Amino acid sequence: MRYVVWACLRAEWVQTRHYWLNTLSAVGFMLLLFLMLFFGMRAFGSPQADLSALVVGYYAFSLTNVAFQRLAAFLLVESQTGTLEQLALSPFGLWRVALAHMLAYLLSGAIFAGVALIITMAITGVWLRIHPIGFPVMTLLLVGQAYAFGLAMGGLALRFKRVGDLMQLVTMMLAVFILTPATGAWAYLLPLGQSWRLLQEWLQTGALAQPALLAAEVGKTVVLLMLGWLVYWLCERQARQRGLLGRYA
Amino acid sequence: MLVEAHDLCKSYRTSRGTVNALQGVSLQLREGEIVALLGANGAGKTTFVKCLLGLIYPDGGQVRLCGYDPFRQPQHALAQVGTVLEGSRNVYWQLSAWENLLFFAGIAGVPPRLAQQRAAQLLEQLGLMHRRHDLVGSFSRGMQQKVALAVALIRDPRVLILDEPTLGLDVEAARDLRMYLRRAVDAERRGVLLCTHQMELVEQIADRVVILHRGHVVREGTVAELRSSLRQRLIRVALACPLTPALQQRIYARIPVAQIEERTVAVPASDGAAFYTLTRLLEESEAPIEAVETLTPSLEEVFLEVVRS
Numbered sequence: 001m002r003y004v005v006w007a008c009l010r011a012e013w014v015q016t017r018h019y020w021l022n023t024l025s026a027v028g029f030m031l032l033l034f035l036m037l038f039f040g041m042r043a044f045g046s047p048q049a050d051l052s053a054l055v056v057g058y059y060a061f062s063l064t065n066v067a068f069q070r071l072a073a074f075l076l077v078e079s080q081t082g083t084l085e086q087l088a089l090s091p092f093g094l095w096r097v098a099l100a101h102m103l104a105y106l107l108s109g110a111i112f113a114g115v116a117l118i119i120t121m122a123i124t125g126v127w128l129r130i131h132p133i134g135f136p137v138m139t140l141l142l143v144g145q146a147y148a149f150g151l152a153m154g155g156l157a158l159r160f161k162r163v164g165d166l167m168q169l170v171t172m173m174l175a176v177f178i179l180t181p182a183t184g185a186w187a188y189l190l191p192l193g194q195s196w197r198l199l200q201e202w203l204q205t206g207a208l209a210q211p212a213l214l215a216a217e218v219g220k221t222v223v224l225l226m227l228g229w230l231v232y233w234l235c236e237r238q239a240r241q242r243g244l245l246g247r248y249a
Numbered sequence: 250m251l252v253e254a255h256d257l258c259k260s261y262r263t264s265r266g267t268v269n270a271l272q273g274v275s276l277q278l279r280e281g282e283i284v285a286l287l288g289a290n291g292a293g294k295t296t297f298v299k300c301l302l303g304l305i306y307p308d309g310g311q312v313r314l315c316g317y318d319p320f321r322q323p324q325h326a327l328a329q330v331g332t333v334l335e336g337s338r339n340v341y342w343q344l345s346a347w348e349n350l351l352f353f354a355g356i357a358g359v360p361p362r363l364a365q366q367r368a369a370q371l372l373e374q375l376g377l378m379h380r381r382h383d384l385v386g387s388f389s390r391g392m393q394q395k396v397a398l399a400v401a402l403i404r405d406p407r408v409l410i411l412d413e414p415t416l417g418l419d420v421e422a423a424r425d426l427r428m429y430l431r432r433a434v435d436a437e438r439r440g441v442l443l444c445t446h447q448m449e450l451v452e453q454i455a456d457r458v459v460i461l462h463r464g465h466v467v468r469e470g471t472v473a474e475l476r477s478s479l480r481q482r483l484i485r486v487a488l489a490c491p492l493t494p495a496l497q498q499r500i501y502a503r504i505p506v507a508q509i510e511e512r513t514v515a516v517p518a519s520d521g522a523a524f525y526t527l528t529r530l531l532e533e534s535e536a537p538i539e540a541v542e543t544l545t546p547s548l549e550e551v552f553l554e555v556v557r558s
Contacts, residue, residue: 007355014348082338090356091327097356243305
């Protein structure tokens with residue numbers, strides 16, 4: 001499997017280099033976005049406002065969004081270009097190749113965003129607190145839960161092909177989950193929301209008031225991943241039964 | 250045995266009813282053999298190939314690739330097979346030939362160093378080494394197919410499954426591909442399953458032919474066996490001028506099996522008496538003979554006769 005990941009990383013790097021204008025534009029976009037957040041916060045927010053929570057939170061949200069959307073987009077593009085079946089002929093299986101691709105894309109996206117963030121901090125002179133353990137752990141939980149939805153969406157894309165509007169619907173739903181206030185016990189069961197709150201808490205205080213909630217979030221992530229995988233597996237199976245794998249419409 | 254398929258069945262439900270794409274298709278491929286799967290459009294060739302590879306789940310039957318079940322043991326089964334699929338793009342146009350080979354080697358589990366060695370070797374053999382860093386999108390169709398073939402070979406498979414590999418290739422590229430396949434089979438003892446409807450390609454390189462029609466295997470055998478089993482060799486006499494109606498009637502009266510056209514008459518080569526009778530009739534009519542030749546039915550004629558019957 002490490003060779004699969006390496007192959008996808010390498011291919012991602014080659015395309016990043018080849019389409020350098022697009023790559024520079026992506027970094028430029030991130031840079032402008034962070035600058036906007038920084039200056040906007042200073043202009044319209046409280047002078048004591050913690051920029052760390054806002055910017056790093058946005059960084060985590062972006063990765064979450066990629067984790068959700070990228071898999072389905074990848075499968076759709078591959079079926080449109082006609083290479084999906086060749087990927088499905090990998091001895092490791094289509095879903096592992098798609099996962100490796102998503103990891104490669106996530107890594108390159110994280111690097112670009114990281115570069116843009118460092119440049120922004122250098123320009124503004126505001127250096128953010130990024131906890132070396134807390135931030136990756138919490139982000140992984142968020143990404144893992146988002147990836148569960150991404151898996152399900154990827155499966156639906158294999159089976160039904162046209163799922164663009166459904167993806168938008170689910171993106172909005174995930175945003176609602178994140179923004180839903182924790183006003184009752186039921187709110188803790190919603191995907192993403194609690195992980196998001198834990199990330200914010202860690203960023204602001206450097207610790208967790210209720211470590212048991214972290215354990216519960218880990219359990220929730222595992223369950224969601226299993227459910228997402230089940231949906232993907234059922235959809236891929238149906239796509240193969242109906243001979244839909246190579247079709248793009 | 251490299252490929253074993255037993256009683257594969259597959260049907261699809263469409264708005265117009267059920268389409269039986271495969272109905273009990275069985276096929277075997279041995280080491281050092283090229284088997285051609287012949288069939289018209291819609292015969293079920295591509296469905297069969299995809300069932301072999303696990304891309305489509307069959308409704309019934311069994312498949313083994315080098316002894317492994319591609320549905321239950323895909324990691325073992327698919328590691329033994331290299332594939333060039335028809336119609337779809339088998340490689341990435343936005344990557345170079347070199348990068349395509351390294352990518353597909355990686356997702357097949359080939360370690361990077363070994364992948365680089367094999368990629369260099371394959372590109373050299375296929376005459377693409379000087380273009381290895383150019384984007385595949387800039388290649389001609391023939392070169393793109395060569396890259397697709399190299400991608401199929403990069404995992405060093407025991408079996409090659411090629412679906413219409415010469416489609417869109419010019420004469421030279423098609424010839425290069427044929428020669429390469431023959432070498433791959435004879436020297437490296439691979440097995441090749443070739444799906445095509447190009448008779449000339451089959452006649453030139455196939456060891457065995459399986460004819461698929463409407464989801465059924467209707468004939469199987471070597472090219473020579475198929476030719477001799479279905480159509481007799483004929484002796485054809487060509488005349489310098491058209492046969493007169495009277496002469497045609499006399500020939501039909503004495504030789505009912507004769508095949509008469511405007512300036513030619515053909516009789517079965519195995520029927521010596523018919524030939525002698527024909528020559529006597531022509532001599533009596535003073536019909537000028539221009540040429541006498543032996544005709545062996547082409548594979549195309551055999552195929553058409555099989556599917557039409």
